[in-house]
Amino acid sequence: xxxxxxxxxxxxxxxxxxxxxxxxxxxxxxxxxxxxxxxxxxxxxxxxxxxxxxxxxxxxxxxxxxxxxxxxxxxxxxxxxxxxxxxxxxxxxxxxxxxxxxxxxxxxxxxxxxxxxxxxxxxxxxxxxxxxxxxxxxxxxxxxxxxxxxxxxxxxxxxxxxxxxxxxxxxxxxxxxxxxxxxxxxxxxxxxxxxxxxxxxxxxxxxxxxxxxxxxxxxxxxxxxxxxxxxxxxxxxxxxxxxxxxxxxxxxxxxxxxxxxxxxxxxxxxxxxxxxxxxxxxxxxxxxxxxxxxxxxxxxxxxxxxxxxxxxxxxxxxxxxxxxxxxxxxxx
Amino acid sequence: xxxxxxxxxxxxxxxxxxxxxxxxxxxxxxxxxxxxxxxxxxxxxxxxxxxxxxxxxxxxxxxxxxxxxxxxxxxxxxxxxxxxxxxxxxxxxxxxxxxxxxxxxxxxxxxxxxxxxxxxxxxxxxxxxxxxxxxxxxxxxxxxxxxxxxxxxxxxxxxxxxxxxxxxxxxxxxxxxxxxxxxxxxxxxxxxxxxxxxxxxxxxxxxxxxxxxxxxxxxxxxxxxxxxxxxxxxxxxxxxxxxxxxxxxxxxxxxxxxxxxxxxxxxxxxxxxxxx
Numbered sequence: 189x190x191x192x193x194x195x196x197x198x199x200x201x202x203x204x205x206x207x208x209x210x211x212x213x214x215x216x217x218x219x220x221x222x223x224x225x226x227x228x229x230x231x232x233x234x235x236x237x238x239x240x241x242x243x244x245x246x247x248x249x250x251x252x253x254x255x256x257x258x259x260x261x262x263x264x265x266x267x268x269x270x271x272x273x274x275x276x277x278x279x280x281x282x283x284x285x286x287x288x289x290x291x292x293x294x295x296x297x298x299x300x301x302x303x304x305x306x307x308x309x310x311x312x313x314x315x316x317x318x319x320x321x322x323x324x325x326x327x328x329x330x331x332x333x334x335x336x337x338x339x340x341x342x343x344x345x346x347x348x349x350x351x352x353x354x355x356x357x358x359x360x361x362x363x364x365x366x367x368x369x370x371x372x373x374x375x376x377x378x379x380x381x382x383x384x385x386x387x388x389x390x391x392x393x394x395x396x397x398x399x400x401x402x403x404x405x406x407x408x409x410x411x412x413x414x415x416x417x418x419x420x421x422x423x424x425x426x427x428x429x430x431x432x433x434x435x436x437x438x439x440x441x442x443x444x445x446x447x448x449x450x451x452x453x454x455x456x457x458x459x460x461x462x463x464x465x466x467x468x469x470x471x472x473x474x475x476x477x478x479x480x481x482x483x484x485x486x487x488x489x490x491x492x493x494x495x496x497x498x499x500x501x502x503x504x505x506x507x508x509x510x511x512x513x514x515x516x517x518x519x520x
Numbered sequence: 521x522x523x524x525x526x527x528x529x530x531x532x533x534x535x536x537x538x539x540x541x542x543x544x545x546x547x548x549x550x551x552x553x554x555x556x557x558x559x560x561x562x563x564x565x566x567x568x569x570x571x572x573x574x575x576x577x578x579x580x581x582x583x584x585x586x587x588x589x590x591x592x593x594x595x596x597x598x599x600x601x602x603x604x605x606x607x608x609x610x611x612x613x614x615x616x617x618x619x620x621x622x623x624x625x626x627x628x629x630x631x632x633x634x635x636x637x638x639x640x641x642x643x644x645x646x647x648x649x650x651x652x653x654x655x656x657x658x659x660x661x662x663x664x665x666x667x668x669x670x671x672x673x674x675x676x677x678x679x680x681x682x683x684x685x686x687x688x689x690x691x692x693x694x695x696x697x698x699x700x701x702x703x704x705x706x707x708x709x710x711x712x713x714x715x716x717x718x719x720x721x722x723x724x725x726x727x728x729x730x731x732x733x734x735x736x737x738x739x740x741x742x743x744x745x746x747x748x749x750x751x752x753x754x755x756x757x758x759x760x761x762x763x764x765x766x767x768x769x770x771x772x773x774x775x776x777x778x779x780x781x782x783x784x785x786x787x788x789x790x791x792x793x794x795x796x
Contacts, residue, residue, distance in 0.1 A: 244626055278620035280621060295540060295625070295628045339624075
């Protein structure tokens with residue numbers, strides 16, 4: 189059974205000329221105990237998808253099921269099975285860390301002693317013991333995010349939604365949070381996370397769904413997506429522009445492929461079929477032709493390349509708050 | 521590993537959920553002493569302003585006696601202060617909205633009305649404290665309870681009931697606006713004309729003829745008159761008609777009607793926002 193099953197999901201905000209198709213027949217299936225990343229730029233529909241799955245928003249078309257419960261038909265059942273941590277640290281800043289967790293525990297239906305015990309466990313797990321009895325408003329951004337995530341885990345959810353969990357965090361806090369998330373996943377939680385950071389998807393997810401304009405435009409493991417774009421590439425920057433022609437012939441002989449030339453950067457790019465063997469061969473050919481090399485290397489396609497190849501535009505990690513700016517409209 | 525499989529989460533318990541959220545709303549008070557100070561300073565200011573600045577030139581029931589006016593004034597100040605409690609729930613809920621807490625609460629398996637109920641009951645407790653401060657303030661300017669204990673108890677009950685009703689209006693406002701700033705002005709702006717075109721501070725007998733019925737039927741007037749009546753304080757020239765003959769009954773009807781309509785609207789607003 190899939191933990192999450194989304195079929196033909198559609199959602200439009202507003203009407204007439206101003207309407208925005210946030211989701212356009214989105215399909216997605218997430219097997220139990222796996223991590224799937226929804227990767228896409230701002231406004232791609234990531235947050236809308238999570239909000240529908242977390243029962244906060246009704247879809248216009250299609251269906252979304254969590255552990256075989258329809259989110260629109262059985263929201264109460266779904267709410268008992270999920271944990272949600274959003275783009276903002278949704279914690280009560282006037283309460284201490286411990287009080288926040290106790291409150292979420294109680295609201296998830298735990299008895300008071302149980303909630304207290306669970307809070308202590310989570311504070312320990314998330315390295316918040318020292319700050320546990322300080323009001324959360326004194327916490328750093330990273331601590332607030334950890335507390336927020338701990339709140340989502342109070343009732344041992346089977347499915348966890350993390351909406352841009354590390355947006356706005358400094359690199360150190362981001363790495364710490366990744367560690368915590370990986371730990372949870374090892375416990376068997378099914379995780380759906382959204383991110384606009386390609387490296388984040390790469391670091392955490394078993395499988396990645398690239399979405400753009402409310403549709404899944406590609407999916408697979410990080411390696412599969414990269415190989416879709418093509419194998420390793422060899423890049424050479426030569427010293428003298430005048431030698432570009434000779435260099436092209438040399439590289440073509442070695443790599444047995446078409447060579448692209450960027451004159452301004454004095455750069456030649458080709459496919460490296462045999463990986464490092466090709467690289468060695470290219471160096472030999474260039475050396476034999478007496479062509480000076482400024483830089484040379486093998487280049488595995490990054491998810492940036494994947495995104496560029498798939499969408500024709502570069503993923504822009506703009507301000508996080510702008511993603512699905514419809515959030516506010518919906519809330520009002 | 522049982523952690524991931526356990527679903528030790530029971531059904532929603534409206535009372536427990538609401539109480540946990542009341543606890544949350546009260547817990548923050550000692551941590552925001554500035555809020556408590558400003559919450560009580562405004563009504564005290566009104567007492568001082570009207571008792572000593574305007575009081576001398578306002579006549580009540582045909583007399584210009586300053587001490588009569590001060591006793592008359594307190595019933596109005598109580599009603600006004602409790603009406604202004606609207607701002608506490610409107611600002612509180614707008615703040616929770618802007619911080620993403622309402623959204624978070626919505627994703628939890630809790631009873632629908634519990635978030636707003638928790639807010640309203642928490643604010644009611646805070647405003648009961650404000651009322652206590654006002655009573656002390658009243659004693660300081662010469663106001664006294666001259667009726668029976670039972671009547672006084674009923675008067676306090678009406679004031680708290682009125683606060684409860686007004687807090688639901690505040691809840692609807694808080695859930696409808698987009699920012700905390702708007703919530704605080706939208707929560708209060710309409711209350712200024714409402715409290716001044718009432719018997720809170722002046723005797724409606726001195727208002728223009730067309731305005732008198734508005735002032736008499738105004739819920740705030742009804743509450744002010746009811747508590748003046750019950751505390752045995754001067755009531756001014758009330759004239760006759762239903763509002764002046766049955767202020768206690770009218771106040772209770774207003775409290776019930778406002779609570780019924782606005783709690784329904786506020787919970788519906790909360791659900792709508794959920795469902796869209």
